[in-house]
Amino acid sequence: MEHDEHSDRQRRLMVWLLVAGPPFLMTGLSVALSIPAFFFIAFLWALGATIISLAYRPKPQVAAPPPAPALPYRPASSSGTAEISSAIVRVASVKAEYGALLGDIAYRIENSALFDDAAPLTREFQLALMRWDDVQNTADPVTLQRVSAEVDLAFRTAKSNAETLGLSHLPHTAQAKAERALKSAQLAERAATDSEREAAMVQVTRLLDSIAIYYLPSPAEAARMLGEKRPELG
Numbered sequence: 575m576e577h578d579e580h581s582d583r584q585r586r587l588m589v590w591l592l593v594a595g596p597p598f599l600m601t602g603l604s605v606a607l608s609i610p611a612f613f614f615i616a617f618l619w620a621l622g623a624t625i626i627s628l629a630y631r632p633k634p635q636v637a638a639p640p641p642a643p644a645l646p647y648r649p650a651s652s653s654g655t656a657e658i659s660s661a662i663v664r665v666a667s668v669k670a671e672y673g674a675l676l677g678d679i680a681y682r683i684e685n686s687a688l689f690d691d692a693a694p695l696t697r698e699f700q701l702a703l704m705r706w707d708d709v710q711n712t713a714d715p716v717t718l719q720r721v722s723a724e725v726d727l728a729f730r731t732a733k734s735n736a737e738t739l740g741l742s743h744l745p746h747t748a749q750a751k752a753e754r755a756l757k758s759a760q761l762a763e764r765a766a767t768d769s770e771r772e773a774a775m776v777q778v779t780r781l782l783d784s785i786a787i788y789y790l791p792s793p794a795e796a797a798r799m800l801g802e803k804r805p806e807l808g
Contacts, residue, residue, distance in 0.1 A: 657715035661722035665706055668729045675733075679778070679799045680763065682791050683756045687743040688736035690789040695735045699728040748785045755781035762800045775800045 675681050675688065687693045691700055702725040709721055741749050741756070755778050762774035778800065779793035791799065 654715040657719050661718040662710070664722045665725050668726055672729060677799060679791055679796055680756060680759045683752055683759060684740055685736040686789055687739045688733055690743065693743070695732040699732040702728040744787065748787060751781050751785050755785070759800065771800065
């Protein structure tokens, strides 16, 4: 502390010598040469320089703040990555199963409630899928796990409900035709020859055309689905 005060006095003396020294020399010179005007100017200069030098205060030395400690490197959480992957796999599995059932003509006819958006539980399943589509690219692992579990639960619930209702989900006037269409579809799938399959397929498409319900396969869909089947030879 004493060292700092001593250095401060030295700096102020240096300023005074540099600023006030020259005008004092000029004042002495003007006295020696008897030049009153020059003396007056030099005196004012010396007086102002003295005041300035006395008022001089050096700026305090501020120590630079120490560098902030480097934050430790934190790798991505492996558990978070695993949770995201498992959520994606869970929903993909549901979609794959639903797609397989959608392509199964016999299942479509017998358990039609699963494909009817007007059925409350099926609508809940469709809404859960929409929520998943909304969050899958932006949500955190916890949210993805929760929404994927909702999708899986909603699908299982809607599927169980559809299988419980069976053909009774259809309008009463359509149930008898749908039952015959179901038997024809099963016959077409088990047909041993192309002619048997073709005859059963014609019956299926005719019956579905007469029912004309939007959540059942259309005649064109039915023909395409049954046309992809191949007879199993014993």
